[in-house]
Amino acid sequence: MQGIIFHYFTDASNNRPRIAQRFVKCQGALTEEQFEDVIGYLRSRYRLICAEQFIEEISKGSTAPDTMCLTFDDGLKSQYEIAWPVMKKNGLTGFYFVNTCWMEGNKSLLEVFHDFRFRMFDDVDQFYSEFYEVMNRAGVMDEERIRKFESFDYDHYLPHCVWHTYNDKLFRYTRDQLLTRQQYIECMFELMRIKNYDIDKYADFLWINESDICDLRGNGNIIGLHTHNHPTNMEKLTYSEKEYEYRMNREILQKILKEDIKTASYPCGYYDSETGSILKNMGVDFGFLAYQADDEGDRLMIPRINHPQIVERMINEGIS
Numbered sequence: 001m002q003g004i005i006f007h008y009f010t011d012a013s014n015n016r017p018r019i020a021q022r023f024v025k026c027q028g029a030l031t032e033e034q035f036e037d038v039i040g041y042l043r044s045r046y047r048l049i050c051a052e053q054f055i056e057e058i059s060k061g062s063t064a065p066d067t068m069c070l071t072f073d074d075g076l077k078s079q080y081e082i083a084w085p086v087m088k089k090n091g092l093t094g095f096y097f098v099n100t101c102w103m104e105g106n107k108s109l110l111e112v113f114h115d116f117r118f119r120m121f122d123d124v125d126q127f128y129s130e131f132y133e134v135m136n137r138a139g140v141m142d143e144e145r146i147r148k149f150e151s152f153d154y155d156h157y158l159p160h161c162v163w164h165t166y167n168d169k170l171f172r173y174t175r176d177q178l179l180t181r182q183q184y185i186e187c188m189f190e191l192m193r194i195k196n197y198d199i200d201k202y203a204d205f206l207w208i209n210e211s212d213i214c215d216l217r218g219n220g221n222i223i224g225l226h227t228h229n230h231p232t233n234m235e236k237l238t239y240s241e242k243e244y245e246y247r248m249n250r251e252i253l254q255k256i257l258k259e260d261i262k263t264a265s266y267p268c269g270y271y272d273s274e275t276g277s278i279l280k281n282m283g284v285d286f287g288f289l290a291y292q293a294d295d296e297g298d299r300l301m302i303p304r305i306n307h308p309q310i311v312e313r314m315i316n317e318g319i320s
């Protein structure tokens with residue numbers, strides 16, 4: 001049994017400028033029609049079931065390899081506005097793993113920065129080029145960092161993210177391993193200033209709200225944890241910092257839903273023994289990875305496939 005991971009959906013069209021799109025087209029983003037095609041493909045080749053049935057079966061010890069469920073990470077507005085109506089049409093429910101920092105009035109910079117790099121540039125490689133220009137002008141790269149940047153090993157960094165290009169991984173490596181969080185944020189805000197990007201103009205298009213969460217749950221979907229702030233480098237956090245991320249996330253979601261949260265997925269796919277201990281102590285029973293698991297018997301290590309891998313299969317079979 002395994003899940004399929006989805007993130008971004010788009011209302012992009014050829015006659016609608018990127019700047020005017022509510023949900024900007026980005027790498028891997030699916031339109032309503034493409035998502036419908038993916039569901040059809042999965043149903044033709046696998047046993048695609050609803051979220052609560054998935055939990056019921058895995059609780060009984062089922063590990064049927066052809067059984068799949070749909071999962072959505074990060075609590076994105078496009079998942080509710082574009083994907084959920086398609087789910088309803090097809091009689092499906094899924095798992096929605098939600099960050100919560102914006103529910104306290106704090107914008108999730110992860111999504112702000114993501115929207116910026118796809119909305120304000122002709123392509124993502126243009127963003128990378130201009131980001132590195134700003135980074136170099138800031139003087140944050142000493143000789144050791146430059147050496148690591150120039151000797152970056154694509155194959156061994158985020159090896160499960162096979163859909164990322166060399167430039168995609170190099171940027172994430174620079175962001176999460178070479179720069180401090182503050183250095184990265186300062187470089188991004190400087191580039192946004194240069195490009196005249198208005199955070200408030202697009203904020204309503206980024207995250208689901210409390211009403212959306214209640215509607216999803218009321219219609220049979222399962223809401224799960226995905227940390228409060230979605231750190232991109234969880235491995236650098238202390239035990240207490242990791243615990244804070246999941247406990248604050250759970251506290252906010254349980255207050256909204258008036259029920260215990262029993263499922264989780266892991267930001268950037270990062271899972272370790274400390275994370276497992278934290279979640280078990282919180283009463284979380286089921287956790288979803290971002291890759292295929294080595295230990296299929298651990299309910300906190302349920303494997304998942306990223307949807308670009310499914311799309312690639314469809315293309316190879318001449319379906320999409």
